[in-house]
Amino acid sequence: MIQVDNLTKLYGELVAVDDLSFTVAPGEVLGLVGPNGAGKTTTLRSLVGIVRPTRGTVKIGGHDLERDAVAAKRQLAFMPDEPHLFDYLTVEEHLRFTARLYSVPDVERRLPALLQELELSDKARVLPPELSRGMRQKLVIACGLLHDPTVLLFDEPLTGLDPAGIRRMKQTIVERARQGAAVLLSSHLLHLVEEICTRVLILQRGRMVTIGTLAEILARRPDLAGKSLEDVFLALTGGAGDT
Amino acid sequence: MIDAALYLSRRSFANALRRRLQRLRQPKYLIGFCVGLLYFYWVIARPGGAARPSIGAALPGGMAAALGEVAAVGGLAVVLLATWVFGSAETPFTFQLAETDFLFPAPLTRRQVIQFRLLRTQVPLLISAAFSVVIFSRGHLDARLPLKIVALWIVYLTLQLHSAGAALLRGSLSQQGVTGVRRRFVTLGVVAALVTGLWLGLRASLPAVVAAWAESAGAGAAELARALHHGALGVVLWPLFALKGPLLAANVTQFLAALPAALLVAGAHYVWVMRSTLAFEEAAVEHAGKVARRLEARRRGRGDASVGGSRGAPRTFVRLAASGRPAAAIVWKNMTGALREFRLRTVLLLVIVIVAMGSALGSQGSAAELVAVLALSLSGLALLFGPLTLRYDLRRDLELLDMLKTYPLRGRELVAAEVLAPALLLSAVVGLGIGLAFIASLASDAPLPGLGDRVALLVAALALVPPVLTVLLLVQNAAVLLFPAWIAIGPDRPTGFEATGQRILNFVGGALALLIAVLPAGLVGGLAAILVRAAGADRLWTGAIWAVVAAIVLSAETYVGMLLLGPVLERLEPAGLR
Numbered sequence: 137m138i139q140v141d142n143l144t145k146l147y148g149e150l151v152a153v154d155d156l157s158f159t160v161a162p163g164e165v166l167g168l169v170g171p172n173g174a175g176k177t178t179t180l181r182s183l184v185g186i187v188r189p190t191r192g193t194v195k196i197g198g199h200d201l202e203r204d205a206v207a208a209k210r211q212l213a214f215m216p217d218e219p220h221l222f223d224y225l226t227v228e229e230h231l232r233f234t235a236r237l238y239s240v241p242d243v244e245r246r247l248p249a250l251l252q253e254l255e256l257s258d259k260a261r262v263l264p265p266e267l268s269r270g271m272r273q274k275l276v277i278a279c280g281l282l283h284d285p286t287v288l289l290f291d292e293p294l295t296g297l298d299p300a301g302i303r304r305m306k307q308t309i310v311e312r313a314r315q316g317a318a319v320l321l322s323s324h325l326l327h328l329v330e331e332i333c334t335r336v337l338i339l340q341r342g343r344m345v346t347i348g349t350l351a352e353i354l355a356r357r358p359d360l361a362g363k364s365l366e367d368v369f370l371a372l373t374g375g376a377g378d379t
Numbered sequence: 380m381i382d383a384a385l386y387l388s389r390r391s392f393a394n395a396l397r398r399r400l401q402r403l404r405q406p407k408y409l410i411g412f413c414v415g416l417l418y419f420y421w422v423i424a425r426p427g428g429a430a431r432p433s434i435g436a437a438l439p440g441g442m443a444a445a446l447g448e449v450a451a452v453g454g455l456a457v458v459l460l461a462t463w464v465f466g467s468a469e470t471p472f473t474f475q476l477a478e479t480d481f482l483f484p485a486p487l488t489r490r491q492v493i494q495f496r497l498l499r500t501q502v503p504l505l506i507s508a509a510f511s512v513v514i515f516s517r518g519h520l521d522a523r524l525p526l527k528i529v530a531l532w533i534v535y536l537t538l539q540l541h542s543a544g545a546a547l548l549r550g551s552l553s554q555q556g557v558t559g560v561r562r563r564f565v566t567l568g569v570v571a572a573l574v575t576g577l578w579l580g581l582r583a584s585l586p587a588v589v590a591a592w593a594e595s596a597g598a599g600a601a602e603l604a605r606a607l608h609h610g611a612l613g614v615v616l617w618p619l620f621a622l623k624g625p626l627l628a629a630n631v632t633q634f635l636a637a638l639p640a641a642l643l644v645a646g647a648h649y650v651w652v653m654r655s656t657l658a659f660e661e662a663a664v665e666h667a668g669k670v671a672r673r674l675e676a677r678r679r680g681r682g683d684a685s686v687g688g689s690r691g692a693p694r695t696f697v698r699l700a701a702s703g704r705p706a707a708a709i710v711w712k713n714m715t716g717a718l719r720e721f722r723l724r725t726v727l728l729l730v731i732v733i734v735a736m737g738s739a740l741g742s743q744g745s746a747a748e749l750v751a752v753l754a755l756s757l758s759g760l761a762l763l764f765g766p767l768t769l770r771y772d773l774r775r776d777l778e779l780l781d782m783l784k785t786y787p788l789r790g791r792e793l794v795a796a797e798v799l800a801p802a803l804l805l806s807a808v809v810g811l812g813i814g815l816a817f818i819a820s821l822a823s824d825a826p827l828p829g830l831g832d833r834v835a836l837l838v839a840a841l842a843l844v845p846p847v848l849t850v851l852l853l854v855q856n857a858a859v860l861l862f863p864a865w866i867a868i869g870p871d872r873p874t875g876f877e878a879t880g881q882r883i884l885n886f887v888g889g890a891l892a893l894l895i896a897v898l899p900a901g902l903v904g905g906l907a908a909i910l911v912r913a914a915g916a917d918r919l920w921t922g923a924i925w926a927v928v929a930a931i932v933l934s935a936e937t938y939v940g941m942l943l944l945g946p947v948l949e950r951l952e953p954a955g956l957r
Contacts, residue, residue: 238705
């Protein structure tokens with residue numbers, strides 16, 4: 137599970153994330169939404185160890201990300217919105233590389249099936265510059281899922297995917313949660329959040345505006361009864377940003 | 380179209396200048412700018428610099444002029460030859476991504492698109508020409524300066540067009556096969572005629588030139604100059620003489636007299652390239668777009684896109700074992716990247732350099748001595764320049780810091796793995812060279828030290844090379860970790876006074892750090908050497924013991940360095956790289 141306590145991240149004078157606390161339990165999909173510049177990406181990056189929190193703690197599967205970083209990182213997978221790959225490693229080599237980094241057993245047996253599942257079998261010996269953006273995104277996701285992480289963090293997971301890929305991605309997220317993974321998903325696509333997330337966290341200017349299921353949020357704001365997540369979001373954030 | 384290109388060039392230049400001035404507010408750029416400025420002042424206009432006599436001044440009048448002419452034409456010939464031997468199928472008309480997106484869909488003909496790009500590249504060419512002239516004038520800034528800038532710009536423009544023509548020919552042949560040969564029949568015919576003429580001319584003239592050199596240097600230079608102007612060589616080399624004419628003109632009259640011929644050569648190249656480009660049609664333009672995207676990917680730091688061309692499945696040099704230490708995956712990744720970037724053409728270039736060095740140093744000896752000299756030259760080059768040029772470590776990977784920081788590895792493991800990959804590769808190259816030289820020495824009949832002594836030297840060298848290379852690489856990686864904003868990360872190289880200044884400071888800092896690292900190792904090794912010498916060991920074996928002990932100390936220092944740098948990497952954030 138993910139446990140965040142009083143997470144604060146400052147960049148000089150700028151408060152990117154301000155005293156944020158929440159948890160994501162196993163089997164849960166938490167949607168992280170907010171206008172541009174709300175601190176979503178900084179939050180995600182703090183949760184995977186890319187940036188260090190100025191204050192507060194992050195625990196992944198019970199391991200403190202600061203004090204026991206390696207154990208925490210072994211349990212998580214981060215899928216950024218921009219697929220970053222090494223241009224000099226082939227598709228198959230990326231998977232082998234990731235398998236070795238995370239000590240994944242039985243990789244020889246799993247690789248062909250994984251490549252087939254991703255429709256990348258005929259691209260196994262191809263370098264990333266020759267792949268479309270969608271294929272590169274698929275490869276990043278495959279690398280992320282290879283070690284069966286118990287904590288999954290997605291930043292705009294549907295960017296660049298074709299309709300079939302989008303459907304498969306949504307199924308994967310839901311399936312992983314059903315198998316017991318804690319999932320945190322950041323997206324501007326509110327219909328996606330509404331469709332697959334069990335709870336929503338709305339962030340604005342680094343601070344949490346609200347958290348809960350849509351029903352819980354609506355219960356706290358009776359004036360928004362019957363409204364969609366999009367209406368709720370715009371009402372709570374004052375229509376700020378371009379989401 | 381010309382207005383649009385000029386507007387874009389003007390605004391790009393003005394905005395780039397403004398941005399550079401603005402960033403001088405940051406100390407790292409201001410200090411770099413001041414150091415860079417001082418460096419260029421020292422190179423160009425330091426007091427007494429202009430008074431230094433040139434090499435030509437020491438030669439007799441006629442000989443200096445003849446050699447100057449030969450050097451200019453020879454230099455141009457080498458550049459052109461390199462274009463054909465080492466050039467790629469990528470034309471210099473590489474569009475920026477924004478240009479492809481704006482220009483290709485715009486209502487412009489292909490000719491206009493190519494002309495647009497050509498026009499855009501002239502501003503940097505002109506700046507380069509001005510800079511080169513000021514640097515090489517060594518403080519002699521006189522009224523001929525603008526003429527020299529124009530003359531050099533014509534040379535650069537022609538070389539650029541020549542490179543484009545060669546690339547288009549190469550691209551046409553590789554992509555269109557037999558059709559390409561048919562379409563390029565005229566160009567291929569001209570190239571074949573030039574090569575034949577050059578060969579025949581050299582065969583006819585060389586004996587007389589060699590004989591004249593044997594007589595005297597002055598006679599040799601005069602005969603060489605005569606040979607280059609006459610017969611087949613004169614015809615083949617005429618364009619080069621025409622190009623260098625305005626550049627070597629002593630006054631305005633000479634410049635104006637030489638200008639039409641130089642412009643004719645440049646113009647002929649322009650017509651050749653435009654015709655080639657238009658004949659190549661879509662491939663050239665589409666290729667330009669693809670290259671733009673690949674370069675953009677490289678600029679964003681996702682590795683070297685040059686290896687990402689559609690040249691079939693990449694070679695696998697070492698297969699990564701499915702199990703083992705996770706950090707070994709980083710070592711394997713970087714070694715794979717470095718080996719894939721290593722091309723046959725690079726080997727060829729290396730062999731040419733080594734052969735040149737070998738023939739200069741080992742011309743009097745046997746074949747075995749030549750091999751030994753070549754092998755040692757290769758080792759020396761790899762030892763000196765390898766750690767600076769082989770950047771498959773944190774200097775490249777920090778562009779993907781986001782990704783690195785999610786790996787389940789401790790900082791010190793990451794640092795060690797990143798440094799070890801190039802260290803292992805370079806150690807293998809240097810060790811191979813040294814080993815080959817040792818084997819070659821066994822077949823040599825030259826008066827060399829005895830076999831036992833040579834074994835001692837081999838042991839000393841093989842013991843020292845890996846730790847020395849690792850320390851050199853660790854210093855480079857420590858610099859990028861401790862001062863990430865000061866070092867170029869990824870394949871991009873910043874330019875300008877401030878970048879030059881930063882590089883000088885980095886170099887000085889790196890040299891100091893290296894000195895500090897090597898000193899204790901040298902001292903401890905020296906202590907051990909004194910002890911074994913006192914115990915009766917001979918001079919060379921004492922040296923070997925010194926090397927082994929120094930290597931052990933260096934290795935220990937490297938280990939401590941990695942331990943110290945680990946937390947630095949863990950604390951480093953992407954924002955810290957800017």
